[in-house]
Amino acid sequence: MVAFGDVAFDMDLRALVEAHRRQKARATAVVHPNDHPHDSDLVELDADGRMLALHRKPHPPELVTRNLVTAGVFVLEPSLVAALPPRKLDLVHDVLAGALARGEAILGYETTEYLKDMGTPSRYRRVCDDWARGRIQGARGPRPTVFLDRDGTINHHVGYVSRPEQLELLPGVGSAIAALNRAGAQVVVVTNQPVVARGACDEAGLRAIHARLEHLLGREGAFVDRLYYCPHHPHRGFAGERPEYKIACACRKPGPGLLLRAMEELRVDRGRSWICGDSPCDAEAGLRAGVRPVLVGPSALAEATRRELPWYPDLLHAVTAWLATMPHPRPAATPEAIAC
Ligand SMILES: [Mg+2]
Ligand SMILES: [Zn+2]
Incomplete structure (x- = not known):
């Protein structure tokens, strides 16, 4: 090694x-x-x-x-x-x-x-800060996690995105996700992508779309830790569809399958985790998985009001609210002490 x-x-x-x-x-x-x-x-x-x-x-x-x-x-x-x-x-x-x-x-x-690479003075200071705040040791145990819907939450909802160039980030999303990254939260995207079942793109095409998503976020200093998608759709009878994906699956939101899979593969502290999305399906998936649902975006306001769910105008506002719920542990040691 x-x-x-x-x-x-x-x-x-x-x-x-x-x-x-x-x-x-x-x-x-x-x-x-x-x-x-x-x-x-x-x-x-x-x-x-x-x-x-x-x-x-x-x-x-x-x-x-x-x-x-x-x-x-x-x-x-x-x-x-x-x-x-x-x-x-x-x-x-x-x-x-x-x-x-x-x-x-x-x-x-x-x-x-x-x-983490600590090969520049600023990166070294960030690692010292992570150490002092217990984020290095804390990464071993269950971690607070923010689950994010994709379309309408991270990127503009333009119907079905079937080609990479159709994906564009919503304003403030890069800053919001970068703030979660810095705070030591896990960021996990959970998205229904029935474009695959419809035959509009295959799973390789979906991977190319998600490569663009990661690329655009990277340009803003942000990253997602994992991305889970459901390629299925339950209803048959459309021209060009892929019958093998036309199933009633457990992973399509509002089912909790994608979140439960993330919880099997990653260490998730459910009690300190949220799911942010622009659809009632996102809220329902969160409730079924034991994760607090938060709706975002103008199109979700009526539903949030009806169901008395928390609502924010966009992801940046939601993330700011989530960060305010996190305790701010006192530094356990100063960077100078570690440097010695
Ligand atoms: Mg959505
Ligand atoms: Zn599915």
């Missing part, structure tokens, strides 16, 4: 090594989204986590990928290390990129555990 000296991390290393062995990888790179993807090496993974591409910074403006960057922690097979030439090498640019070019199996290990 190799960890860069300017990375602060607190993770389950046994689980990392087990994943590396299970996938029979020659090398494994821990990957995650960060708030400066434009200034980071970006990776593309297939559905099993195998690395398909490694894009070194600086990136051409036309590159639109998921916000997934190498986090500075790696597992390497001894035989890979033994075969390296005896000269100064860059682990990502020479060793990983070389193995990828030779077609070797590289695993991208996605995690929401605490890993």
Whole structure:
């Protein structure tokens, strides 16, 4: 295992090594989204986590990928290390990129555990602040989580989004999500996407749309920790539909399936978690999963009033209200004390 000296991390290393062995990888790179993807090496993974591409910074403006960057922690097979030439090498640019070019199996290990680059003075101060406020240790246990609907909450609701270029962020969304990221909240998108069942785009097309979503958020210094979608729709009988997706599933909101899956895979502190959406379906899914529902946007005001649910004009207002509910723990130590 190799960890860069300017990375602060607190993770389950046994689980990392087990994943590396299970996938029979020659090398494994821990990957995650960060708030400066434009200034980071970006990776593309297939559905099993195998690395398909490694894009070194600086990136051409036309590159639109998921916000997934190498986090500075790696597992390497001894035989890979033994075969390296005896000269100064860059682990990502020479060793990983070389193995990828030779077609070797590289695993991208996605995690929401605490890993932060502290290689600039401002990033170092943020890590010190996270330590002092207990956010590094706190990332191990159940975390406050804000679930977000997609269409009408994060991006303009323009009917069915079936191509990446149709997705545009609503004003203030980047700032709202960046504030959640800084506060140590998990940000999880839960979205119904019956465009797949309708045959308007396939799941690869949906992944391209979500890569644009992550790219646009990254430009505003914001990221989502996970995104779960339901591709199904219960009603048959439309031209061009995909029958295999036309099922009555448990994941389509107002069902709680997407939230429950997130709770299985991530550590979620339900009592301190909200779901923000612009539809009664979002509120209902939250109620069924035991998460406080909050409606956002002008179109949701009437429903919020009728059902006596909290309502805010947009996501930024909702997030400001959520942040006000969070306790502000006193710093346990000063950054200077840690520096010693
Ligand atoms: Mg919506
Ligand atoms: Zn579904």
